[in-house]
Amino acid sequence: MDFNDTAEEAAYRAEVRAWLEANIPKTAGSAAGPMDDEDEAGMAAAKAWQRKKAEAGYACITWPKAWGGGGGASWQSVIFGQEEAKAGAPSTGPFAIGLGMCVPTVMTVGNEADKERFVKPAVLGEEIWCQLFSEPSGGSDAAAARTRAILDGDTWTINGQKVWTSGAHYSDFGLLLARTNPDVPKHKGLTMFWIDMKAPGVEVRPIHQMSGASNFNEVYFTDLKITDAQRVGPVGDGWKVALVTLMNERLSVGGGGAGSNYKRVLDLAGDINTLTGLGVKDAALREKLADWFVQAEGLKYTTFRTMTALSRGQTPGPESSIGKVVSATLMQDMANTAMDLEDQYGIISDPDLAPLAAGFQNALMSAPGLRIAGGTDEILRNIIAERVLGLPGDIRLDKDVAFKDIPSGR
């Protein structure tokens, strides 16, 4: 593992810092970013920043220039991401699912016409995508999808429901996993499609969260008609296509972000009094701080390991699941304690009134979601157990049973 930048990496980092310094709008700084449909100003800022990055070759750095990318290397993308996060650039959260998961899937599996049509507008921030996989009957087990697609001539008719669809309320397109054959085992009867989220037959119902925001939605399909040209990959190969999306999801959800919260907790502990005196002098809190420091450092070095692999042209493997398992729990623990330290102010979530602009309150409310999205803690631990540590596999009783014969409780 290399801990320091090579001369080439250091030069690139300096170039990126200078560009960010010159280009980040002075009014930027919303780390949370626009996720609510009411936040029109946040969405406009996100779109403007995405376009600016794309025009300078800093959006989708590893993608070919012909498709709007930067034509660069993976290590450049990691360095840009690190510097962009530090510099307080406007959030580009609304594009994360499209550019991190859906569009890479279209690029890998889709036909030339789809690549031509969709990649560049997405890189420029003109079109937003959502991922329509999870259903009430299948989240961790995405292959249990029941949303049905039936072909008649050249037209598929789609009926069913998805849930937890982040950003569906502002998305233009969605990548939809649907059941096309219930007579074969569950992984074999799925097909992937792209759909127009504004088409008749698509209904988006926002879910109200404890934070007050509505970042994700239920999406209902009632006799939605799409053409066979909207199929992404062969009929019956939907699970293989979904794996392409999920592999990209693991990498883009990743970890490491919680490490930066450590300094903020440490500063808070150095500033605030507990019953036994200054926070940093409190033995119980010191123990936690030491624990978190170890975890935050572990995350930092795991990121170095990923970056070293990328620099050497390797693809990070299932061990990248470690980052999310550790960082989401770490974020939750630190936010919990920070709110305790803030005492009666800990319950205030208004950023104009709460200490540190309610940063820890927001972290506490989003941490449970982070522990679930992109693979729950348990699922990621299974992956680490089976594919990193080589332990025996989970028991999968329904693997060879026709999907229609799997008991559904209905």
Ligand SMILES: Cc1cc2nc3c(=O)[nH]c(=O)nc-3n(C[C@H](O)[C@H](O)[C@H](O)COP(=O)(O)OP(=O)(O)OC[C@H]3O[C@@H](n4cnc5c(N)ncnc54)[C@H](O)[C@@H]3O)c2cc1C
């Ligand atoms: C913030 C957020 C954003 C999301 N965005 C999207 C999105 O844009 N698109 C989308 O399609 N989905 C999205 N999801 C859904 C997400 O992918 C699912 O919530 C997740 O996969 C878990 O599925 P589930 O909620 O159905 O829980 P379940 O799969 O029902 O799991 C319930 C519990 O059982 C445990 N469990 C399940 N299977 C096993 C097993 N084999 N071994 C051990 N334990 C197990 C789980 O860990 C969990 O604790 C989002 C979720 C969140 C929280």
